[in-house]
Amino acid sequence: MGHRRLVVGTLLLFVSAALPAQPRRTTLLEISPLSDKEMLRMIPLFGEEGRQCVISHVRDRAFVLATPAEASLLAERFRGVSVVMTDTSARTLHRRAMYGPAMKLPPVYHTYDQIVAEGERLAREYPALIVKRQIGRTTQEGRPIVAFRISSDARTSLDRPRILFTGCHHADELMGAEISLALMRQLVEGYGKDSRITEWLRHGEVFVVPVLNVDGHTVVTSGIDPRWRKNTRDGNRNGVLYEFPEGVDINRNYDFNWAHGGSDDPMSERYRGEYPFSESENRAMRALADDERFLAAITYHSQGEVIFYPWEWRGRKAPDDALLTSMARGLAGSIRTMKGDTCYKAEYGAGTVGQSYPWLYGRYGTFDFVIEVGLGASFFPPEEVPGIIAANLPGAHVALDWMNGPGLSIRVTDASSAKPLEARVWIPSVETEDVDRRTSHPATGRFWRLLPAGSYTVVVSRDGYGTVVLKDVRISTEGWTTHEVKLAGLN
Numbered sequence: 001m002g003h004r005r006l007v008v009g010t011l012l013l014f015v016s017a018a019l020p021a022q023p024r025r026t027t028l029l030e031i032s033p034l035s036d037k038e039m040l041r042m043i044p045l046f047g048e049e050g051r052q053c054v055i056s057h058v059r060d061r062a063f064v065l066a067t068p069a070e071a072s073l074l075a076e077r078f079r080g081v082s083v084v085m086t087d088t089s090a091r092t093l094h095r096r097a098m099y100g101p102a103m104k105l106p107p108v109y110h111t112y113d114q115i116v117a118e119g120e121r122l123a124r125e126y127p128a129l130i131v132k133r134q135i136g137r138t139t140q141e142g143r144p145i146v147a148f149r150i151s152s153d154a155r156t157s158l159d160r161p162r163i164l165f166t167g168c169h170h171a172d173e174l175m176g177a178e179i180s181l182a183l184m185r186q187l188v189e190g191y192g193k194d195s196r197i198t199e200w201l202r203h204g205e206v207f208v209v210p211v212l213n214v215d216g217h218t219v220v221t222s223g224i225d226p227r228w229r230k231n232t233r234d235g236n237r238n239g240v241l242y243e244f245p246e247g248v249d250i251n252r253n254y255d256f257n258w259a260h261g262g263s264d265d266p267m268s269e270r271y272r273g274e275y276p277f278s279e280s281e282n283r284a285m286r287a288l289a290d291d292e293r294f295l296a297a298i299t300y301h302s303q304g305e306v307i308f309y310p311w312e313w314r315g316r317k318a319p320d321d322a323l324l325t326s327m328a329r330g331l332a333g334s335i336r337t338m339k340g341d342t343c344y345k346a347e348y349g350a351g352t353v354g355q356s357y358p359w360l361y362g363r364y365g366t367f368d369f370v371i372e373v374g375l376g377a378s379f380f381p382p383e384e385v386p387g388i389i390a391a392n393l394p395g396a397h398v399a400l401d402w403m404n405g406p407g408l409s410i411r412v413t414d415a416s417s418a419k420p421l422e423a424r425v426w427i428p429s430v431e432t433e434d435v436d437r438r439t440s441h442p443a444t445g446r447f448w449r450l451l452p453a454g455s456y457t458v459v460v461s462r463d464g465y466g467t468v469v470l471k472d473v474r475i476s477t478e479g480w481t482t483h484e485v486k487l488a489g490l491n
């Protein structure tokens with residue numbers, strides 16, 4: 001999500017060094033080696049547009065767009081500056097910088113068709129462990145969006161805690177799809193062999209949506225435009241697709257504080273859409289969240305080597321702040337950076353942005369974490385891909401362990417019919433009015449909720465039924481504390 005900032009987010013603008021008004025930047029420069037410090041010195045030379053001139057800066061190698069005058073200045077002041085190409089098309093220059101000399105996506109990355117085909121192959125080989133489900137179609141081009149359910153009995157919807165992994169809200173952030181695919185393979189192929197994997201799949205259900213923004217991902221993976229971030233909605237309805245930067249930022253289209261997030265300008269890279277859930281990709285996620293009521297979720301983005309979690313909302317923290325913070329830190333501490341000398345950082349995300357994590361947390365109580373994988377580009381040179389995947393799988397494993405609690409598991413039924421009930425389950429000492437009331441699952445009456453060890457009052461209510469108040473519910477430090485709640489009708 002923050003990839004336009006690259007690594008220069010904290011720079012000071014020494015605009016006095018900037019050149020006067022610029023003609024278009026038609027020269028692609030490669031600068032290697034270039035340290036982070038040198039990058040900070042270089043950016044101001046481009047004036048106010050400094051950051052946008054940097055296409056990527058991965059390890060000590062940068063690609064930048066420059067005017068002829070800027071190119072000469074950079075060659076004077078920095079070593080290792082070479083002209084890669086000149087072209088009047090910004091798209092062509094970005095294609096060369098991001099795809100390499102072949103000008104097409106390196107084969108280490110998977111197309112959407114390849115990802116789905118690999119999921120289908122796993123489902124044929126391990127039919128008990130993984131099933132594919134279509135959760136919607138894309139807004140503009142109608143492509144199917146699929147999820148995979150992975151468990152020890154994947155053909156059945158089970159009464160178990162569920163976790164969701166999602167890749168590629170943003171089209172160019174390809175690593176999310178690659179990590180998701182690697183995780184799918186590892187879980188399915190490791191079941192019965194690796195004891196941790198076997199336990200996860202016996203006690204929980206794992207859902208993976210490897211690519212949510214299927215149309216946008218296809219623009220990037222087919223070699224059309226590596227800059228593509230949003231979906232491909234034909235905003236001006238002229239019938240021409242892929243007019244950069246058309247589309248809706250589907251990570252600004254959710255309905256929790258939608259109006260405070262993103263931009264209302266259709267040509268902004270953060271255009272939030274005409275109204276919440278205007279985009280069918282987001283409606284697909286809503287339908288999935290309604291069906292499954294996830295305990296927790298991981299949403300992959302690039303870049304920054306940072307975890308964002310709910311939230312800092314105009315000075316207020318999330319109701320579950322202490323627990324969310326410790327979970328985010330545990331997650332961050334398990335993922336090594338590309339340099340390998342340290343781990344990812346955990347930072348508060350904003351509560352006011354229409355993104356997936358405040359929405360899933362605010363509306364459903366799902367503890368959602370954004371992981372911004374890798375550093376220096378939206379996607380990475382082929383030789384970096386295996387290392388970024390390998391570094392991120394331990395993070396996924398930390399998240400999978402959350403399916404073991406500790407927390408509260410309540411099943412709510414109708415006292416006379418014994419049928420499962422969707423009911424509000426409220427913990428007044430934790431949940432403020434900033435979030436929606438959490439509810440039990442309509443089909444099973446089950447409610448799973450992570451909680452730190454302690455004593456809680458739990459209020460279970462449903463219109464037309466007498467409210468039940470559970471006092472001194474003791475949550476232990478391990479596993480699920482279970483309660484059966486029978487609600488009696490008022491008539």
Ligand SMILES: [Zn+2]
Nearest residue numbers: 001170301302
């Ligand atoms: Zn993103």
